[in-house]
Amino acid sequence: MHPPCIICLEDSNILTQGICSKCFMFFRRVVNEKRMRRCVSPCEEKRVGSPSFCRYCRLQKILDAGIIIEDHITWNEKILDSRYWKTLGKRLEGITNDSQFFVLLLLQRYQREIHQNYNTSLISDYEVGVVKINQKTYRCAKPSDVNLTLHIGFRNAIDFANQFPCFRNLGIERKRLIFAEFGIAYLLIDQAFKTARMTDDAFWFLQNGTFLHPSCFFGITNGVSPVQYDAPTQARYHCEFVNGLLNEIKTPFSNLEIDAMECVFLKTLLLFAASFIQRVNVEESKEIVSRCLMRLMEYTIKKSPIDGMVRYGEIVMLIGSIRCAIKSFYNQTTVSNVFHQSNFDLFVRGSFPT
Template sequence: MSSCAVCGDRVYGNRYKAPACLGCIVFFRRSVCREAKYKCLKGKNCVITSETRCICRYCRLQKCLLVGMSPEAIHRRDIMGPRKKKVPSVNSPSDTSSFAVDTPSTSTSIHSNYDSPAPANTWMLDQLVKLQSRQRSQHYSSACMMEDTIGCGSDIFDKIYNYIANPPFRRARKKDVNFMLRIALMNASEWALQFVPFKNLNMNMQKSILLEYGFAFLLVDQGWLTSELNENFKDLWVIQNNTYMSPDYLKGLPEVDCYDKEVPTKVKLHPIFVRDALDSVGKPMRELQIDEYETAVLKTLLLLSHSPSTDKYIFGAEHDNDVNHLQERITSELMQYCKRKNPRDAAVRMGSILLLISGVRCAIRSLYNQLRVSDVFNFMEFHSLIRDVYLT
């Protein structure tokens, strides 16, 4: 069997007597070990797919049992809990003194869904992948509240559930772009605050870093979503709520809007950003088949790396040692991961992933220019948070 018996995703193994992806294997083990008691809000008959598996944990666990996953197959070492941690030395690669754990408790966070082998001793990135999963799960739930079709009434929860389970794939509108720019900036800030060097900066310095990093974070998230599309949609750029942009500005545009006086200008300017984003980020991520673990690496290294406009660290000289240590830690964990995922070409894959950073930086300028043009020509009315960080 080539697909997960629970959600249909790519199979990782038969560890618990049924073919399952890594996400479902981890979910099943944690649920059994913790003797978790879940509740279903939809009549205990939710459809479990790779896109909806995080929505109802009750039905997901029942599906695990139904397809033959066995609690008895969990070894004793799986339920003993974490071994006593060694006290890290100052120079130990496992030292996490520069990493602040602000992620939610396990009982409320979404379990990691990346379906590739996880390396040993990757505590830092494991926490970041969990944070990433939680942020992505919130994109649809937040976006659905701005949909005109949701409305109010007694069936509002059914509408929200259907939206999250089957998000519409349509052309992005102004409010989609505005909303997702704000969500991405908030997510980037939350991500950066996991790291002590960023936390210790004053607000003006944090804002200065987010001016560039907010764009980088957004491009990685959107690039990964774009890379997940099948070949029929390879020329579309996808934003976080599953709506798309096309190099052809008129694609999907309602006929009534085609006669807007701004359309000729938009037709000329819009494709520049979309093409740059596809060529610099989306297509390379598709070719490499970047997974969720590797996107977390990219987001972190983009934060910690040198600013392209200066030879100094963006965090300042006083944080050089901390930032150096974090960079070494992340690249070390990435190498371990690449060795487990592709032992023969681990170094090549790691190098290819690191090269994506330059592609993201190229696309940042196009995105910034697109925002500036939209602001100058009054194509969009941006949220005050976006204006405060990006346009002042």
């Protein structure tokens, strides 16, 4: 016998990630709803039957548990056979003549389209930390948003890295070491890409459309704090961290208008620049890195014939900034309630260095 579903605690027919098919179907159905009647805890609705709490509470439980939809529609080559992706592939043809990087571009596009599914569900204008940008409503990220975006980021990074045969063949422990670094790099690039397109103001956007802001810190609750710093100290660390992301990554991403193809090159370089992978697959990673740099150079020169070389240099320099940001990120998990590991689900915790 399976243990019962971690959400409704009733059904034992587990479909995925510890939850039953009914809860999973419910999640798929409602995750796109823009408005939902809020509920004050403890749940007011006294319902008989399954589950015994309201829709709002059920969705909150699922989000807090870090359940994601991708598990069931994970990337594979078959997706490329569908009409939508064939048409898109045609449209993007010629962006690079290297088929390996072209497939990675489509994969990234696929992942970013799925990120839309998580956008702005459950926002009411009256919540704290809600702002309007270009008529749309956005919410300040909560610990569960940080967890969700880490979860999505790590999964996306794994799918991306698995496109390289030399990576696929590594053992689990080695992969873990690589992902501790590359997983964060991967999600920072996706966030920077999104952030650079949203607004010039001091917002840093996560993949699900929630944001971090230097002066907006909601990490203090009445409960026990998992980190040893008081509220003002945490708020100060938060401010420094977000400003670092904005100055070191968002600014160059906006100034250079980094595009999707360049994101793919950056991700590839960061995967093979990960301190660990170089030691295991020397020949293969050398080949990929030099091919990637060459394709990037061809690409930037084609994109801006006059100063393509300068652009190339500036993009390569971004690797250093992103690696610094990875360090700040891990530092943040020890000084801030919002980023503390106790908020993370098992998958995310398992992806972290120990």
